[in-house]
Amino acid sequence: MSSRGVVDLRSDTLTQPTEPMRQAMASALVGDDRYGEDPSVNRLEERFAALVGKPAAVYVPSGTMGNQIALRLHGTPGSNVVVGRRQHLMSYESGAAGLNNAFQIYAVDDAGGVIDDAAATEAVAAGRGGFWPPVSLICVENTHLASGGLALGTEELVAAAALGPPVHLDGARLFNAAIARGTTASELASSTATVMSCVSKGLGAPVGSLLAGPADLVDEARLHRRRLGGAMRQAGVIAAGGLYALDHHIDRLADDHARADRLGQVVAERWPGARLGESEAACGRPLTNVVAFRHPDSLGLLDHLRQAGIRAGLLAPGIVRFVTHLDVDDADIDRAVATLSSAPD
Template identity: 40%
Template sequence: MKIDLRSDTVTKPTKKMLDSMMYTQVGDDVYKEDPTVNALEERLAKMFGKPKALFFPSGTMANQTAIKLHTQPGDQVICDKDAHIYNYEGGGASFNSGVSCKLINGSRGMFTAEQVIEAINPPDFYHSPLTSLVEIENTTNRGGGACWDFEELKKIRTVCNTHNLGFHLDGARIWNALVAKNETAKDYGKVFDTISVCLSKGLGCPIGSVLIGDEAIMENAIRIRKILGGGMRQVGYLAAAGIYALDNNIERLAEDHKKAKEIETVLSKLFFVKKVEPVETNIVIFELQDQLNDSNFLKTLENNNIRISSMGQGKLRIVTHLDYTNDMHNHFLIFLKNMRL
């Protein structure tokens, strides 16, 4: 039995999802003539209460497009020090948009409206970059799948309004947050100018993200996507997977959350585990006791056909997902309980 808990991106399409992909209608999406892509974009725009949505091959490209739409070269983006756009998008913010990031020292990837106010550069002080965008990630990857307090997000929205700043949501795992917090997509649509949502993580699609936003800000999104090389042709085969996932794979995320919580419970009782971050969704981040070597621990797991991720700085990550079965889960819990280091 092979158990891969490195990420929820390792999932593969189910037979039913593949069937929906094989028998869909397609067209040339560069001409905006793919009916399945158009249907997916319209559905997600409506779901979040926004007028526009655009399909992208990756979440990174969707986020990078959003940054470019909100900023001019030389501007500055406020985000958390653990933000995906800063740590895991290849320096794209500086390369693609010519902007810098003002990093907030938040808690588990989250910060407050007061911290945003403190991070805004005075607009008339031309020695510092012009602050033009606030970006947040929900759930937070490096924060262990933590969910933002929606009331705090509304306060940050007020700050953005006051200072004429854009507000972008990296919603790579927004579906997990919606399920865990019993919130709605329209709630988020009212707060953010742009939202990127990922289909290839918890929802189990082979590829795809969608950028959703207000009419004015999204006007040039398709042009930026083209510049970044994201124009695709008969991409409806992939969009069909997204439609299937929206129909079938959102509510079941609660199962992934339950399994992650059970893993947290077991890890917290093991003598070789120093700390486990509180689990809210499908990510478990933990640290070993100081005298133990992370590489040796990962090797021991590998030798037993179990794979998890190292996030650096002593943090290890487990991510539950659609392909992590009940049998795998029971086997993994028993293995952890009997593990000797």
């Protein structure tokens, strides 16, 4: 239930630790993670690696750092890295890829969350033929935020891997995708070289993300984490929150999806065709806990919502975003639905 009468739907990063999670954090065994001696961090890394079907994982402070480390692991100097033009690591990481690396980003269309196969195939073939820089990495995002939280399936990820270069999966909300698809995170990540997921979004932990892959790459990732200032000491206090989230908060993501669907139905009624991902969802690619839609007066709508104690955000100019999470219950959604229903066109 929201606190202080405010229903905050700006992001699922806003969650507060539950009381059992706080107890787990307070009683966590800790050590120096820089030396690999924090038992809670080690357990979290092992648990996550098992869930995504990879040999090893490293705990990092943020999803952005996890993605940037993955780019360093795979992206060789002078190469092209194929990225969907609206993926998080392209548009929402403050230009870090270009600042931190010596490769080129080769941006392709990613309508509906799927990278343009023809454009990516051309880049790979031209690189192999010596006409263009070689492609050292292909990046995929699941769920795809800019498409309104669409969940990709195994087939789309297998298709990306079939292009040849290794695939990095930005799975910040990968467990949302797994629940929506009725599969596992391990199955979705099976064709990828590395995968990053956040425990600080829908899973409800206060801090952190994990990057998983082959053991040798994860060893190298620890070095990059240190170079980027992300090596942590007695991090078990926060790692325990992530471990609790993985053990207790995955299945409940279905509740967030159901609540987002209620909001989405109102949006579809009030502003037909405005919701992002609507057509893909109608064709069987499920939406998850994000409701994003175009509105002619997005700032005015945000103000209308704010006056009623409902907080929303913008995904881009003119695109309103709601994100459901474990701190939002059915009563909160009732308030948001009523406020949307009374909003001016």
